[in-house]
Amino acid sequence: MTNQTHSAETSTGLSHNKLGMWVFLGSECLLFGSLISTYLLYRGRFADGPAPGDIFDIPFTSVSSFVLLMSSLTMVLALSALQRGDERNNRLWLLTTALLGAVFVGGQVYEFTTFLREGLGYTTSPFSSAFFTLTGFHGVHVSLGVIFLMSLYVSSARGNLHKERAETVELIGLYWHFVDIVWIFIFTVIYLVPSPTS
């Protein structure tokens, strides 16, 4: 009696892990949707504090956004390398992706400290609370992604990440692309749409 349930034989043809990841990302859409709505409601309510239009450094954030979007490209390269069985290039691109993600998070930390120095604290106004919460949640997502990528890198360096496990890289890739796509929305809503000034 060995009627085993292998994920290769699922009813949909998708593995459990992949379907689960897609469903999870669907759920994440609502998380960021709610946070973005909160920001949209509050972007004009800056009380006595700095207004968004006064404080944003759009060229700087554009550069860090570009860095993050490029990391999606390197993520794809990492996956395709592993699918070809090229573990060395897989490691290289995994590390590059993690590095680009870390640069983005570093840029965010720099941006936050600058804003703080210019008088925009977390408790200054509904705008500031909403801004830091939305971008902070995104930053935490990117940071988690960097940890996942580094775990993959370590796993590969110890010789445990082979072609047969490319799906693991693909799943982390799905998460990573999702976080990037969400940033496109956030970047548009926060920085590109003309912001109120005081």
Place this chain on the structure above:
Amino acid sequence: MTQTMEPSSLETSNGENLHRPLGVYTRPKGGSGWRDWVTTVDHKKIGILYGAAALLFFVIGGIEALLIRLQLATPDGTVLGADTYNQVYTMHGVTMIFLAAMPLAAAFANYLIPLQIGARDVAFPRLNAMSFWVFLAGGIFINLSWLLGGAPDGGWFAYAPNTGIVFSPSHGMDFYALGLQITGIASLVSGINLTVTIFNMRAPGMTLFKMPVFTWMMLVVQLLLVFAMPVIAVALFLLTFSRLFGATFFTPELGGDPLLWQHLFWIFGHPEVYILVLPAFGIISEVIPTFSRKPIFGYPFMVFSGIAIGFMGWGVWAHHMFVSGIGPVSVAAFSLSTMFIAVPTGVKILNWMATMWGGRIKFSAAMLFAIGVVSMFTIGGLSGVTHSVAPADTQQTDTYYIVAHFHYVIFGGIIFGLFSGFYFWWPKIFGHKLSEKMGKLNFWVMLVGFNLTFGPMHILGLQGMSRRIDTYSPGFGFETWNLVVTIGSFIIALSVLIFLINVITSARNARGLPPIGPDPWDARSLEWMTPNPTPVHNFDEIPIVESLDEFWHRKYGSDEDGKVVRVASAEDVCQDGSAEGIHLPSPSYWPLVFAIGLPFIGLGLIYSLWFCVFGGALALMGLYAWVFEPVDDPDVDHHEPQKEDVSD
């Protein structure tokens, strides 16, 4: 019960075990007693754990309800002070919704979904265990607030800015926000897990439209959970950050908007209503056909109306906010959508009645409770439609009329449905029936108590008695009905007591007897093809599914005249549970370890960051150990299948 825990074959999608793991990561082997229960990843045991924990919270929430009713039995009540009263009614709502009704539905979902679709377990067995332990940790965390300076006191809906640090200075609302965040993780993870299970693990031949209605309704519920939980999560984050870190989301002086909370809360809150009620709809959609001895009437309509409810449930949230000043256009739009959502619900009611129509109805306890749902929920649904008329709703908002309405929906719809499920599936789960005689008594006492409790609330509300007040003065004409309501609530308590006694005496009477035979109710769906109680491996052989009501069609055929005749006995059709050497997922400690970490993180955010460090370390350790835990235990991997592995 037989207990075989063998290496997993369910989780091996990419888990080739390429290096021999360290000793600490070897997996527990199961066995018996409490260790087996805390490490189990078996969906059936997790279902039982969910049920037991939720029933405990149900009793706690019931005691809170009785306290409320004692306070309000007479004018100028002195049983509870105003402050305590706020805490008790808040915790009554929170407990009943998040810690009793939702996990009771999860109990049925966990136990039955894999059996109804012909699977051995859920897609992610360890995540399933984690969901349960995280829910329990969250429930205990919220209730800890009773001992630590006061429970939440802002209502289960927690309207801002009333829940801010200014108006609610105790730590109660912190426990509320963080505790619901924790139980939310459990709901979200379980939603993802069961969604994948239903989509991916159906037996050969079981297309989506051959799934039982219960599984269908549960699929809709899981998707609602997946999409609704993140919204409440954001609302709770905003509240937590406002209270703990001084964020200004709900500070009106600076431009914070209390309506934001209401919108976020009800965008979650209205789908939540369907998250609660659709499982009950699913349960009675199995019970009514079985005891009417007819297939469910209009199966596709049942399924599509459930899906329609799932979609439309997202478009009616602002009917909770008609008096919040959202403007006439919004009010008109949400009035209309609220009237429309009554349509698919009405379709269901009519289909249940059409299923019973012309059937040879057997009034078992389960059937009585199911009929209770059809009738009592209809009353609640009709009073709900009266709320969609915004001018009338303006008059009724914040009165006992609302309390009457949602108790007819939640108690009349959901609790009756869950009790129907208890009586129907008890022999499946425990191998013996609950006493039918006491079950019928349970039903009638509950029906009388329920109507005595919540019926008069309609009148009280229309007379103008407002919700959430801790006391009222004599002379408004509230005295008589309030006394009746209080008497009714104690009759409900009596009916729950009858149920608990029934559970104990039925188990005692069944002790020493062999398990009940197969198919005690002449049922229709796959779960009854397994022996009672279900063996640990579920199916000896995964059945090939050819039709809706597969099990019934294996028992019955039709003769030349087209009359239905029995073609096989239940004994012939049912499996005997004798299969050996079936690979099952190994138990694991780590879901529990992870879950224990979470409340400490919560305590840390409230009191001292050191708790956070401890809780965070524990949770992280749980996660990492989980990841590195071998999917297959190498020690047992090489000498299997073991014939005599089935031990007690």
